[in-house]
Amino acid sequence: MLRLNYISKRDVKNIFGELQKRVEIDPQLIDYLKEFEDDVKKVVEEKFEIVVFGSTPALFKTQKVDFYLPTLYIVNMLYNTKKIVAVPAVTVDEGAVSFLKNGADVMIPGIKKVLKSFSKNAIVAVLEPSEKYFIVIGYALVDSTQIAPGVKGKAVKNVSHLDDDVWRTSIQVAKALSS
Numbered sequence: 001m002l003r004l005n006y007i008s009k010r011d012v013k014n015i016f017g018e019l020q021k022r023v024e025i026d027p028q029l030i031d032y033l034k035e036f037e038d039d040v041k042k043v044v045e046e047k048f049e050i051v052v053f054g055s056t057p058a059l060f061k062t063q064k065v066d067f068y069l070p071t072l073y074i075v076n077m078l079y080n081t082k083k084i085v086a087v088p089a090v091t092v093d094e095g096a097v098s099f100l101k102n103g104a105d106v107m108i109p110g111i112k113k114v115l116k117s118f119s120k121n122a123i124v125a126v127l128e129p130s131e132k133y134f135i136v137i138g139y140a141l142v143d144s145t146q147i148a149p150g151v152k153g154k155a156v157k158n159v160s161h162l163d164d165d166v167w168r169t170s171i172q173v174a175k176a177l178s179s
Contacts, residue, residue, distance in 0.1 A: 002172060004041040004052065012040045015051060015059065018068060024122040029070060029078060029086040033058055043173060048166050055177035057170035065139070065159055072160055073170040075125045075134050088118035088144070089134070090156065091127045100126060100136050101163060106156035108147050117144040124156045136161045 016037070019030050036054035043050045043057075050071065051059040059068040070086050078084040092100065096110035106126055118124055118140050126136035138159040147155055160166040 002043055002169070002176060004043055004173070007040050007042050007051070012037055015040075015068060019059075022067075022123060024088050024118055024124075025070070026084055026086045028082070028084045029074070032078065043169060045165065045169060048169075050166065050169060050173065052173055052177065055174060057173045060160065060166050060170075062159060062166070069123050069137050069139070069159055070125075071170045072125075072134055072137050072162065072167055073174060075137060079134065080132075085115060085125070087123045087125050087137075088140075089115040089125045089127055090144075090147070091115065091129065091131055092135075094129050097128055097135065100158060101161055103158055103161060103164065105141070105154045105158050106136065106138070108142070108151045108153050108155045111147050111155055114144045114147055119143050126156060 019025055033053045039054050041052045043052065048060055048062040050057045056074055057071050058074045060071050061068055075086045078086050090111045091113040092106065092110045093112050100106065120140050120143050122140045124138055124140050125134045128135050136158050138157045141154045141157055
């Protein structure tokens with residue numbers, strides 16, 4: 001059962017302040033969210049919370065991450081409707097996809113392409129091989145300059161992926177609010 005609670009103008013202002021400090025977030029994402037700053041709600045679940053702007057589940061936090069990340073829902077929506085890449089992104093090879101959808105972190109050898117460079121701790125989205133949609137949102141464990149052939153190790157911490165609880169709740173919220 002979803003419970004949506006409106007959040008105060010001060011909390012909304014704090015969220016925008018936090019987003020504006022994240023240099024890797026495309027300003028177009030923030031501008032899009034500002035269109036709905038008078039209609040901001042929050043869904044709080046046991047392990048995560050999602051902030052909803054209008055009818056768009058846009059940001060989330062988990063117990064393990066103390067800052068807001070854009071949801072896969074909004075990064076995919078902006079990418080597929082407005083061609084906006086909201087945060088730095090990498091494309092992975094086919095072999096990585098099933099592991100990522102099961103929550104694995106993104107390994108350097110699985111990355112085929114860096115679409116926009118980033119620094120360690122930046123929010124990063126992960127595109128599947130055909131670059132039609134994002135399958136993971138997380139944060140960088142290394143600078144993108146360290147991603148190179150022959151380099152081993154983890155590149156991106158997987159915070160949310162397709163079909164996880166954050167994704168499913170985002171879809172549920174979007175359907176409930178757009179009907």
